[in-house]
Amino acid sequence: AILPYSQALEKLAPHIQQVSMESNGKGVSIDGLPLPFETGEIDFGEPGTNGQHSFYQLIHQGRVIPCDFIGVMKSQQPVYLRGEVVNNHDELMSNFFAQPDALAYGKTPEQLKKENVSEHLIPHKIFTGNRPSLSILLPTLDAYRIGQLLAIYEHRVAVQGFIWGINSFDQWGVELGKSLATQVRKQLHASRVNGEAVEGFNFSTKTLLTRYLKETSDVPADPSTLLPKI
Missing domain, CATH: 3.40.50.10490 (Glucose-6-phosphate isomerase like protein; domain 1)
Structure with missing residues (x-):
């Protein structure tokens, strides 16, 4: 601590x-x-x-x-x-x-x-x-x-x-999560724009993604630029 x-x-x-x-x-x-x-x-x-x-x-x-x-x-x-x-x-x-x-x-x-x-x-x-x-x-x-x-x-x-006896100057453990996030991002785009079903993920992630897409179905598929109001 x-x-x-x-x-x-x-x-x-x-x-x-x-x-x-x-x-x-x-x-x-x-x-x-x-x-x-x-x-x-x-x-x-x-x-x-x-x-x-x-x-x-x-x-x-x-x-x-x-x-x-x-x-x-x-x-x-x-x-x-x-x-x-x-x-x-x-x-x-x-x-x-x-x-x-x-x-x-x-x-x-x-x-x-x-x-x-x-x-x-x-x-x-x-x-x-x-x-x-x-x-x-x-x-x-x-x-x-x-x-x-x-x-x-x-x-x-x-x-x-x-x-x-380890290499303190690399961080390969960070890479896996980023790589998987890229796959998820592609799936979100395909589902929102083309209505594609969630495929290629384990059961837990597939269930979560499907629920997420269902509950956020009002998100525009191809929106114009939208920024938060300040």
Whole structure:
């Protein structure tokens, strides 16, 4: 999981997802031999506090997911409000520092008992700890630091490929879907213009295409240019 505590990095996780999963999702070695193990990692993420309210439950008490926490020392948009204990960036960074601790050390039944937690709730509030994470703390968020961050992930992807003995620099898995989409496009054109029945597909796809064509029969077969109204 890639967890930047900066809204400016909201597109970092999808970018690394593409870099990593498209590069290292392979089933054969660089020599074309079937691999006796699975390759590639499943990358996902959200800016910190968004993720905390969507999938951190799984990270803390579900399956073990290695996490990269990314924080920035200097805020790009500092906000100070009179009467608040800390400013907005300190509030954000409080969560950045707390989450890796929670993953690493968890919470024991003994600690919960000292907090007078009801006996029947203790099993539900135990955190096992010993869950891996990496904390990256950037001085500022500028082009140079972002370049360093991208270089770390790109280097990691390449090294993983070398270790697994795969070619991280091709993406043949993307081609099959595109090829099949071309066949579907031809079928849609033939069905709309000439009324041809759906043929040459497996039963499931044929059924779906037939239903789709039936429910969109009002689409003009040879329309003039039509753009959405703005």
